[in-house]
Amino acid sequence: MKAAVLFKYKEPLKVVDNVELDPPKEGEVRIKVEATGMCHSDVNVFVGATPVPPPVIAGHEIAGVVEEVGPGVTRVKPGDRVVSAFVHPCGKCRNCISGHENVCEVFSATRLKGLMMDGTSRLHFKDGSPLRFFLGGGFAEYAEVSENALTVVPQEIDLKKAAVLGCAGLTGYGAVNSLKLEPGESVAVIGAGGVGLSVIQLLKASGAGRIIAVGTKKWKLDKAMEMGATDVVNSKETDAVRALKEMTNGGPDAVVEVAGVPDTIKMAMDSVRLGGRIVLVGLPPATAEIPLRVATIVRNGIQIIGNYGGRPRIDMPRLMDLVKMGKYDPNKLVTGTYHLEEINEAVHSLEQGEALRSIILPS
Template identity: 75%
Template sequence: MKAAVLYKYNEPLKIEDNVKIAQPKEGEVKIKIAVTGMCHSDVNVFEGKTPVPPPVVAGHEIAGIVEEVGPGVTRVKPGDKVVSAFIHPCGKCRMCVSGHENLCETFSQVRLKGVMMDGTTRLSLDGQQVRTFLGGGFAEYSIVGENALTIVPQDLSLDKVAVLGCAGLTGYGAVNLAKIEPGETVAVIGVGGVGLSVMQLLKASGAGRIIAVGTKKWKLDRAMELGATDVINSKEVDPANTIKTITNGGADVVIEAGGNEQTINIAMNSVRLGGRVILVGLPPVSAEIPFKVANIVRNGITIIGNYGGRPRVDMPRLLDLVKLGKYDPTKLVTGKFKLEEINEAVKLLNQGEAIRSLIIPD
């Protein structure tokens, strides 16, 4: 099959035509990929900031058709339209059975190794194993665990729902974890795919003032279209002070979706006394970002890390929100590219000129 393979960090991806894919094993599903969204987490792999060992095929916002199922699979069947979450829960560990499958203990042990739950890969090229990052969707086919998959209603197109696999599910998990009360003021730091998903879901959940913070005017304009009541360009004004001024003391909740030291510090300095900070953005794994702990303690700030949502519980709800018109994932898509054009999509994302690009293998 055809796939975009990373051989060395910070080098262009190479399109290979003869990657071999094995049959799915116990609990696994082979998907013929229709479309895969490109996320900054993929770019972090390409740059070695998320150090999955190459050669590796990335891509984790996958939508397609079930081609084949392995032994024991009961949730999907060949021919089903499916969307895959970037989280692949085992369904059996302590976290999964206690309702926290987004924190699956088994998956957490393998996700940065680029292997399946059993520690092996399903891809190879010229006799060498090829790893995958959270599904390996930049290819014609992918093999994932069945618990990552949700059947897509026939009246929804696959290119419409692909970005639910990460941007949508992460945004849903953040808003759900924040336990937003009607009318609460929420600041969202970062207006990429996750941040714009958060804003739509905040509006659907009854949040009051929704303040978007970013650096690109066109993205802030998109935020206003999708539910923001106020926008702040952090290149033009001090964002934390501005938030505190317009909210008379700070936001009740701040959801951080940028994943770098600057955006995290903005979040920590923008919340009111007794408020909540939800950290969603993923910095490089080696990053150490200091907090002023005394301020956190004295101000009674609650800091919560959020890693996505629960695929088997939250993804069906997201699909319902799409059908109801309360969440529109197409508003995140800024371009479509053939697999052979993937390096151009990477370039645009790195330059801040894209939110989500769709990669189409055919």
């Protein structure tokens, strides 16, 4: 099959046609890929900040049609239109059975190794040499994932646009869910990319009061206002911490940090209200050092919540319902469509801050 492969960090992807995909094993599903969203987490793999060993096929916002199922699969069948979450829960570990499948212990142990949950890969080159994947490997004609990652997409939802639900949508849902939001609370969202704008849409749907988008690009902040933000702060043009405190009379009740860089994490710490909550969503490079002023956190009673997405089997169907009701619109996140051969253009556009979510079509 054809796929876009990263052979070496910080080098362009190469589209090759000598990739083979073995049949799905127990609990696994083969998908004919219709579309895959391009996320910053993929770019982190390309530059080595998320060190999945190359050669590797990235792409984790996958939408497609079920082609083949392995033994024991019951959640989907051939012909189903599906979206894959970037989280692939085993369904059997302690976290999965206690309702926390977004932090599945088995998946956590294998996700950065580029392997299936049994510690092996279904991918290889025709000459037999090994090949790995990142959270699904959707930048290809076919992908294989755990059935527990999949949700059937209703006919009224555009399958190609539904791809962004797999990460941007589900991550936004998980972030808002972890806030335990009270009606009318003020929330600042730092970062106005695909995930940040998903958070904003879902905050509006959940009854937040003042929703303040913080970013550095005017066009993205304009998008934030279109999607439900009540206010925006351009942190390149103003002191964002001071602005947030003035706008909310002491600081937002909660801050969702999506950018994942030291400066914006510090911004969240400095701006949140006494006794407030911070949800950390953005993933900094694995080697980044983020200093925390523990005394301030303790004295101010600040809650810091790390959130790794949502629960595919529980939250994704709810997210689908919000899409059907018009309360979350994945179409608004899609800023470009590229064919697989154009994938490096999509990577460049995202790195330059010119895209929210680009859709990659396999053909």
